[in-house]
Amino acid sequence: MVKVVAEGRDGVLSRAVAILRALAAAGPEGLRLSDIADAAGLPKPTALRFLRNLQGEGLVEDGPSGRSYRLGLDLFCLAARAGNPSNLRDLGRPAMLRVAAAFEDTVFLLVRSGYDAVLIDRSEGVLPVRSLTGDIGGKVPLGLGQGSTAILASLPAGEQEEVVRHNLSLIRERGGLDEAALRAALLDTARKGYCDVANGLIPGSSGLAVPIRDRTGQVVAALSIGTTLERLTPERRAAMAEMLQREAAAIGDASNPFDPALRRPGASLQGSG
Amino acid sequence: MVKVVAEGRDGVLSRAVAILRALAAAGPEGLRLSDIADAAGLPKPTALRFLRNLQGEGLVEDGPSGRSYRLGLDLFCLAARAGNPSNLRDLGRPAMLRVAAAFEDTVFLLVRSGYDAVLIDRSEGVLPVRSLTGDIGGKVPLGLGQGSTAILASLPAGEQEEVVRHNLSLIRERGGLDEAALRAALLDTARKGYCDVANGLIPGSSGLAVPIRDRTGQVVAALSIGTTLERLTPERRAAMAEMLQREAAAIGDASNPFDPALRRPGASLQGSG
DNA sequence: ATAAAAGTTCCATTTAATGAAAACAGGTGC
DNA sequence: GCACCTGTTTTCATTAAATGGAACTTTTAT
Numbered sequence: 001m002v003k004v005v006a007e008g009r010d011g012v013l014s015r016a017v018a019i020l021r022a023l024a025a026a027g028p029e030g031l032r033l034s035d036i037a038d039a040a041g042l043p044k045p046t047a048l049r050f051l052r053n054l055q056g057e058g059l060v061e062d063g064p065s066g067r068s069y070r071l072g073l074d075l076f077c078l079a080a081r082a083g084n085p086s087n088l089r090d091l092g093r094p095a096m097l098r099v100a101a102a103f104e105d106t107v108f109l110l111v112r113s114g115y116d117a118v119l120i121d122r123s124e125g126v127l128p129v130r131s132l133t134g135d136i137g138g139k140v141p142l143g144l145g146q147g148s149t150a151i152l153a154s155l156p157a158g159e160q161e162e163v164v165r166h167n168l169s170l171i172r173e174r175g176g177l178d179e180a181a182l183r184a185a186l187l188d189t190a191r192k193g194y195c196d197v198a199n200g201l202i203p204g205s206s207g208l209a210v211p212i213r214d215r216t217g218q219v220v221a222a223l224s225i226g227t228t229l230e231r232l233t234p235e236r237r238a239a240m241a242e243m244l245q246r247e248a249a250a251i252g253d254a255s256n257p258f259d260p261a262l263r264r265p266g267a268s269l270q271g272s273g
Numbered sequence: 274m275v276k277v278v279a280e281g282r283d284g285v286l287s288r289a290v291a292i293l294r295a296l297a298a299a300g301p302e303g304l305r306l307s308d309i310a311d312a313a314g315l316p317k318p319t320a321l322r323f324l325r326n327l328q329g330e331g332l333v334e335d336g337p338s339g340r341s342y343r344l345g346l347d348l349f350c351l352a353a354r355a356g357n358p359s360n361l362r363d364l365g366r367p368a369m370l371r372v373a374a375a376f377e378d379t380v381f382l383l384v385r386s387g388y389d390a391v392l393i394d395r396s397e398g399v400l401p402v403r404s405l406t407g408d409i410g411g412k413v414p415l416g417l418g419q420g421s422t423a424i425l426a427s428l429p430a431g432e433q434e435e436v437v438r439h440n441l442s443l444i445r446e447r448g449g450l451d452e453a454a455l456r457a458a459l460l461d462t463a464r465k466g467y468c469d470v471a472n473g474l475i476p477g478s479s480g481l482a483v484p485i486r487d488r489t490g491q492v493v494a495a496l497s498i499g500t501t502l503e504r505l506t507p508e509r510r511a512a513m514a515e516m517l518q519r520e521a522a523a524i525g526d527a528s529n530p531f532d533p534a535l536r537r538p539g540a541s542l543q544g545s546g
Numbered sequence: 547a548t549a550a551a552a553g554t555t556c557c558a559t560t561t562a563a564t565g566a567a568a569a570c571a572g573g574t575g576c
Numbered sequence: 577g578c579a580c581c582t583g584t585t586t587t588c589a590t591t592a593a594a595t596g597g598a599a600c601t602t603t604t605a606t
Contacts, residue, residue: 011326012285012286013285013286013289013323013326013327013330014326014329014330016286016289017330017332020351021351024350024351024352024354024355025354027354028354028357028358028359028360028363050286053284053286053287054286056287057286057287057290059290061358064359070355071351071352071354071355071356072355073355073356073358073384073386073391074386075351075352075355075356076352076355076356076391076393076410077297077356077391077410077411077412078293078294078297078344078348078352078410079297079344079348079349079351079352079353079355079410080352080408080409080410080411081297081298081300081301081344081408081410082297082343082344082345082346082348082349082352083344083346083348083349083350084301085301085334085346086301086337087301090301094401097397097401100397101399111346113346113347118346118349118350120349123397124370124373124396124397126374128367128370135353135354136353137349137350137351137352137353137354138350138353139350
């Protein structure tokens with residue numbers, strides 16, 4: 001059971017969001033009232049009232065098992081237009097399609113969010129590649145996986161150090177690199193301009209990624225290719241790296257350099273994953 | 274300016290959601306306080322308080338223009354796990370990839386939501402096809418476009434009639450079929466088992482779609498291919514229809530037949546599109 | 547059949563939301 | 577440089593609305 005109690009915070013909104021987060025953590029089967037009340041740290045009557053209101057708004061719907069609740073379709077529709085900072089998703093879409101078409105491998109677009117990277121778009125290649133972020137909307141700590149590492153490697157030294165310190169244990173927990181290997185990878189990435197994961201967490205999986213910078217030079221996102229070890233021949237690797245860098249530069253040039261959300265961690269640092 | 278006033282409803286939640294809907298309707302540039310207050314029908318101080326709270330939760334973030342607000346990344350992450358009724362998105366993913374790989378055209382997965390169909394997943398083909406729903410999370414009235422029409426054609430007679438009456442004007446407004454043509458298309462779709470749009474709204478665009486039924490026979494979704502007129506040769510059309518039907522049947526067999534969200538319109542009927 | 551657990555309703559209490567008014571910031575034109 | 581306008585923010589007395597304990601009902605397990 002994942003606890004999503006709105007600790008410290010108060011207000012109706014925090015409680016409602018706590019319920020939504022509990023439901024988000026629960027998958028498509030949904031959660032029963034008691035579980036929700038427990039997870040959100042609310043008395044059952046209160047949780048019930050909230051669920052009814054949320055249901056009235058379409059943000060929550062009845063689960064498959066009758067006596068359960070889950071996130072509703074309306075929430076999905078509502079949020080589909082979010083997660084597009086500086087219009088990055090729209091700007092990146094054509095580039096992603098071009099890269100996917102050129103190499104027939106899966107392409108990912110990740111943006112930074114505090115200590116994490118969030119997958120905001122994906123374009124499938126010929127073979128289905130599972131990404132570390134899971135589905136679109138998923139988070140990985142910066143430093144785990146090629147896209148995420150490409151972002152981390154391009155941060156200013158002080159910020160990079162802070163993130164490394166914060167994320168190291170999380171990265172280890174999830175089977176990523178240890179400190180020495182990570183620091184080596186960061187240097188290598190910074191030197192070459194792209195991150196190269198020869199043989200990733202899933203045996204045989206490999207990938208390449210480049211940072212995307214806005215016109216001020218700030219790293220805001222990463223463009224990443226996921227493929228397999230055997231498909232990543234030296235010739236293809238070189239061609240991929242070249243194309244990724246070209247496309248990333250084009251995206252960066254088109255992006256708005258004055259976007260506060262892409263600057264510093266800010267308020268939304270309590271990364272849940 | 275799109276008004277999203279929480280008419281009739283009350284409670285803190287409705288107001289917060291009204292603000293989110295206003296922001297969702299506004300695109301990535303965001304909205305200023307006054308516009309939000311206006312759109313949500315709230316006094317400015319109240320709107321401001323809500324925005325601050327929502328920002329604290331990560332559901333809203335500062336827009337690019339400094340003095341503006343837009344939907345936040347956290348909302349995107351939160352809702353990414355929604356919009357998966359009966360696990361349909363997960364169940365459909367492999368089928369979509371197979372179809373996309375087989376024909377190299379774009380594949381769509383739509384679910385019904387009241388009088389609308391919502392695009393919940395997409396797999397890109399070799400040429401980018403713009404769908405009527407816009408992006409993932411977008412809505413179209415049932416009866417506009419092949420996927421949406423495949424669903425409508427498969428509804429029980431009474432329900433179909435209700436939806437047709439409700440949607441006809443909306444469909445016309447958006448350049449769709451008139452009543453006679455729509456009814457002919459519905460009959461044709463029901464007879465053949467798939468919906469065939471020879472030359473769609475965008476000149477030259479064409480598509481095929483089949484309904485997805487759960488094990489009780491209820492239509493719950495549609496699997497759709499978007500392509501161009503010249504790529505839709507008779508041979509390919511036959512092969513596509515056959516494969517779509519096969520894959521749709523497989524998805525339907527795997528889906529949970531006791532899912533309340535997929536039964537009737539229910540409470541979330543105030544379709545905004 | 548019985549017990550235990552989950553869900554639901556009720557309502558007196560209290561907290562927290564509300565929004566008018568007023569102060570404040572930041573442009574624009576004179 | 578000053579007055580003006582528009583949009584934003586703070587304050588605070590008022591009031592409405594959220595709260596959750598206790599009691600009751602339904603469902604599930606034994």
